[in-house]
Amino acid sequence: MSDAPRVGLFATCLMNLFRPSVGFASVKLLEAAGCRVEVPLAQTCCGQPAYNSGDYAAAQALARQVVEVFEGFDYVVGPSGSCMSTLRNDYPRLLADDPIWGPRAQALAARSHELIAFLVDVRGVQAVEAAYPGRVALHDSCSGLRGLGIKQQPRLLLDSVDGLKRCELADPEVCCGFGGTFCVKYPPISGRLADDKLADVASSGADTLVGGDLGCLLHLAGRLKRQGSPVKVLHTAEILAQMGDTPGIGDGHED
Amino acid sequence: MPREQILSRIRQALGRDALPPEAAAALDARRPAHTRISYSDDLVERFITRFQSRAGTVARVACRADLPAALAAYRAEHGLPARAAIAAPLADLPWGLEHHPGPAGQEEVLGVTGCLAGIAEMGSILTVSGPAHPTTLNFVPDYHVVVLPAAHIVRHYEDAWALLRARPGGLPRCTNIISGPSRTGDVELTIQLGAHGPRRVHVLLLEAPESAEG
Amino acid sequence: MINQSLKFKDKAREALADPHLRVALGKARGSFVNKRAELAAALPEFERLRDEARDVKNHVLENLDHYLERFASAVEAAGGQVHWASDAAEARAVILGICERVQARTITKGKSMVSEEIDLNDALEARGYTVVETDLGEYIIQLAGEPPSHIIAPAVHKTKDQVSDLFQAAHGGSRKTTVADLVTEARLVLRDKYFRSDVGITGGNFLVAETGTSIIVTNEGNGDLTQTLSRVHIVTSGIERIVPTLEDVSLFLRILARSATGQETETYTTLSTGPRRPGDLDGPEEFHVVLVDNGRSRMLGGPFQDMLRCIRCGACMNHCPVYGAVGGHAYGWVYPGPMGSVLTPLFEGLDGTRDLPNACTLNGRCQSVCPVRIPLPEMLRELRHQQHQQGLMPPAQRRGLGVWRFAAERPGLYQFANRLAARVLKGLGGRGGRIRTLPLAGGWTEFRDLPAPQGKTFLELWQARPQKPEEPR
Structure with missing residues (x-):
């Protein structure tokens, strides 16, 4: 269909390496929302690790690469508030002084969206066709929450899932302690913040923890599994795309 | 000289010389109108509610002549001795106790003062230091009783600044804006009243349109 | 005071192990954060x-x-x-x-x-x-x-019990155990002063x-x-x-x-x-x-000028998860938390304060509550940038970044490395689906397992997906 927007899927590093199922869930949700999805194979990383480490030159190089790869699409959509916040908020700043790349970065930023915010805010999705029999706590990742204003969108869609009971955390706005390279540079602090977050999850009564960023989820799942917790960790998109029966992050598998 | 050093560093950082006189004059004439907290409550009601929310107490008094009785009632309620530091403009009233105009000494238990205004916005009284109002009366005694004519309650801080500017001599040495008794949260964030200043602050709200400062 | 910011990691570890501190900071966090949120919500202006x-x-x-x-x-x-x-x-x-x-x-x-x-x-x-x-x-x-x-x-790091002990040691007399008695005792002692x-x-x-x-x-x-x-x-x-x-x-x-x-x-x-x-x-x-x-x-006229807007309210530290976990002393100088992590390097020099700009998850909550809207995370990132430019980044991290950049600028190489990593890590994870220890990844595995990947990368699975027939919608 000609009016179906052409969406370039931003395959985030962690999704690509650790959790391809999130990529397929994203494609499924985007197609159900009337998009044509393509996945450029020349993509690598958004460059956020370099940017947040203060290596602006490397971040600029990768930003230019992403701008180029995704230039032809109506939208760039990725299943991560963190990476998409880099495209939306950081690229224009990083390339601001560049007369050629600056405007191109601005243009890309304007077309870049986090998956679930895109579904709700741009495509007007109000509900999904999915069922999940569980008590689900949503972790608001900070870059999505404060960088992109993602708060109600995942709640709206999760609440439309059949059989799903959503458990709100007591302090949903506090960081889980992932913080990119922070989590390996300051492991004890990162671990304490994870424990605080997971204590909140435990008291919420949830049996499943979901979120929009695999960084936070790998970190929280890793801590949960270290503690032997049975709480299942999934990306929000997996539940929305009826892929909630995928083994959770850090859980064993059959094959 | 550090003064010149600091100023020249600032100007260097800002990439300019000292401002030309017209620019300086424009800055000095600047009188901004910032957003105020809008509320439609009656001023007196707002003042009372807010002041009480900060553990202050308020008693309404019909006219100036009734102040001694109101103070006597307060003293009786709290078992206070018949001695007080009472600011000079109130000294003419028949208080029926031993009093002096201040300053308040270490053993002072009760201070009675007027005030320039009440500010309803957050429930505060505003006092100005001077011969008629030693600052120690606000802080040293355990009990501070403040006479506030209802007509002197203003809506916002800005209204109080206007009153301050209108005084002969402008700002006093010390202007105190006081919202209730002294408090601290420094031990485990548990709020405790009477940290260093008064344990209680009591407003005698004068309904009659008379000045409390005399 | 002598700047001890270089000991941040050690002091943070000590702080995390201090049960009194955990109690004290827990109380502070709840109180400050909730009260501010209520008042902010109640004031339309x-x-x-x-x-x-x-x-x-x-x-x-x-x-x-x-x-x-x-x-x-x-x-x-x-x-x-x-x-x-x-x-x-x-x-x-x-x-x-x-x-x-x-x-x-x-x-x-x-x-x-x-x-x-x-x-x-x-x-x-x-x-x-x-x-x-x-x-x-x-x-x-x-x-x-x-x-x-x-x-x-x-x-704020002291519990009531600790204050009781301090007061008894300093003032003599009976040990006061209620907040009211402690405050009264201080009131009496200080009146005289x-x-x-x-x-x-x-x-x-x-x-x-x-x-x-x-x-x-x-x-x-x-x-x-x-x-x-x-x-x-x-x-x-x-x-x-x-x-x-x-x-x-x-x-x-x-x-x-x-x-x-x-x-x-x-x-x-x-x-x-x-x-x-x-x-x-x-x-x-x-x-x-x-x-x-x-x-x-x-600081005027440069990238840190906005920091001079600070009115010293403490909201940034009240809302900082790192401050909430390690308390103020770990930061090693006068100003702790986010505002301190910006100010201390600027006042005391980048070299003696290397951890401060990095000990932050860039979660942005500080900026979201700062009454004068100081972009604290951006400033901390800018300090990291200056560290990087001045060669203050730890060599191992610098090398790692260099290798990663080299690969990330070459999609073929990057994807090859990812395919390899997906397989190796999945193998290490075994049936349990997680890795408990991994060479060179102690920073991760000290406190958490590493969830194993699903085995193949998304990009290779995408290329290998069965092509759907073009269907009209």
């Missing part, structure tokens, strides 16, 4: 006030020289004296000079972070003066021989250029007793604390307490304009303001 406060501060910084001079003239017109101090040593010298001239013996102090910054207490005590901190929190940590761990709640005080030193929340007024905003009234009962009142303040007019003061009064302690207002807002006047029955005979630069003017 709050966000607009924040915008205006940011704009006023920017306006002041752009005209700082003018407003400082105007303030100084106004103080002098009111009979006070202004002293300019380029650095900490000059500030100390000015204050020591005043104390010596007036033959002071006892010096009382209201809370002043600038006095911590310039190491004033040590300098005064070295000259034999008796220095008494009168803010209850400051008094507690003075007894403990510790620096403040929070800029508005200096003893105020009345004996020769010099009272306070900070200044705002310096009003229009009127030459210095303002303190407090809850306890200790600052007022300090400055009213001393023969000499000295205000120590940073040069950036200027506001142009009283109208601007109203603006800041509307956001300061709400942001700081989660109150609509603090109990006392005190405007001091000059010394005792003819006919006054009390008040100090001398009024001095020490304007301290100490690195501030260096």
